[in-house]
Amino acid sequence: MTQFDVGLVHRLADQMEGLASNIKKHVNSPNQLNEDIKQMKSILNSFQTLTNSSENNGTYPIAKDNDVR
Known part of the structure; x- marks a missing residue:
């Protein structure tokens, strides 16, 4: 499962x-x-495309060590 790429x-x-x-x-x-x-x-x-693929995969940004990914 791919994660939502906030950096992108x-x-x-x-x-x-x-x-x-x-x-x-x-x-x-x-x-x-x-x-x-x-x-x-x-x-x-x-x-x-990024939004659609993330919604379809059920992936959303996650925060880890004050870094949102």
């Missing part, structure tokens, strides 16, 4: 935050925005 969630959230920041600072064309949206969809799909 944090990394994906950081990537999403970086994309959002880049959109605010650097998007100058519809094509550029479209590429960022594709990356965001990919990240969201990763979140969804």
Whole structure:
């Protein structure tokens, strides 16, 4: 049984935050925005896959030695 990977969630959230920041600072064309949206969809799909696999396996974050996994 796999455990819910909180570290992966944090990394994906950081990537999403970086994309959002880049959109605010650097998007100058519809094509550029479209590429960022594709990356965001990919990240969201990763979140969804992680959530679905964890729910299907009945795995949830666990805390061990002040580290949530």
